[in-house]
Amino acid sequence: MKKRYILLLCLSTLFIWRQAKGNEPYKTDANIFGHVLDKNTKEHLPYVTVQLKGTTLGTTTDATGHYFLKNLPTGNFTLEVKMIGYKTITKEVKIIANTTQEIDFEMEEESIPLNAVVVSANRNETNRMLAPSLVSVVDIKMLEATNSKSLAQALNFQPGLRVEDNCQNCGFSQVRINGLEGAYSQILIDSRPIYGALTGVYGLEQIPSNMIDRIEVIRGGGSALFGSSAIGGVINVITKEPSRNSGDIVHMFSSINGKAAENNTMFNASILTENRKAGIMLYGQNRDRQGYDHDGDSFTEMPMLKNRSFGFRSFLKTGLYSKLSIEYHNMHEFRRGGDSLKQQPFQSKITEQLEHYINGGGINYVQNSADMKNKFNLYASAQHT
Secondary structure (H helix, E strand, O other): OHHHHHHHHHHHHHHHHHHHHHOOOOOOOOEEEEEEEEOOOOOEOOOOEEEEOOOOOEEEOOOOOEEEEOOOOOEEEEEEEEOOOEOOEEEEEEEOOOOEEEOOEEEOEOOOOOOOEEOOOOOOOEEHHHOOOOOEEEEHHHHHHOOOOEHHHHHHHOOOEEEEEEOOOOOEEEEEEOOEOHHHEEEEEOOEOOOOOOHHHHOOOOOEHHHEEEEEEEEOOOHHHHOOOOOOEEEEEEEOOOOOOEEEEEEEEEEEOOOEEEEEEEEEEEEEOOOOOEEEEEEEEEEEEOOEOOOOOOOOOEOEEEEEEEEEEEEEOOOOOEEEEEEEEEEEEEEEEEOOOOOOHHHOOOEEEEEEEEEEEEEEEEEEOOOOOOEEEEEEEEEEO
């Protein structure tokens, strides 16, 4: 059953890619180009999101801060420019067939990102300043600055919650929100509660940081919106979506007092079709950490840990106001603590050993009305552990 589920997701992604390659963009020859600058330094800003607000049409600036939108539908639209750490800018624009326009932007830095969009407050995209509940956000800049390898390390820098290591032998991490144990906090992937309550206990180190675009945290009960486990709070992991053709691979080596070595390798790759109607983002991680014995009593203070994860997220823009997305992730974790780690568990004095295999994913379809007053959302998600 598990293999059939994985095969179905892969075939669906290939179908999406084929459909996107075959679909021709609007033949209007209506184009918009320009550049985006920092208002203070006048430097060009790379990888800024530029899109027609309310539609699925958009792009990002290149490494030199320039963008180009071609074959756009005609009519009156709002051109929106946004980037983490900067205030969002909008301009009204009238798109005319067989006409090319130049529209430039100057963005101003924002010390407190109140204009950021969050989805965890009421399950819809909402301006953070207008959200009915307080939402704390950990963005990708914070993940990179803190060199976080997993969700557990990223949450260490959030106020109002605590990530703690429990059990000296197996050394699992759990998150406490409002003092409640991990089982009382709901962890979501792209706003979907496909992880069980024990994810807050055992799953924090299974979610790699390179699949995360941002993390939204709500402190306080949210069971009415997110399920019975959201008593202490909600942690919503928003995964990355492909925005440009890119790829990177990173390897990190570290050790604890020169005794326990840790090797961590991560990769990301994004591919988009030329008309930007479809894209796919692949990610993976392999983490290997040796057990650490601090006081030389032959029992580990930190367990041996082996993590492996792989997944993808793809999309197909089925229309001007509709989009279909598919997400899949495969994770494996093995951890063992105690003594005699190289022997079988029954040959040791004290051993705790855990091993998890997780296959999960989902399909999501979104349809907006032309006036952006109505939205239809249909999704299905599943997980096998």
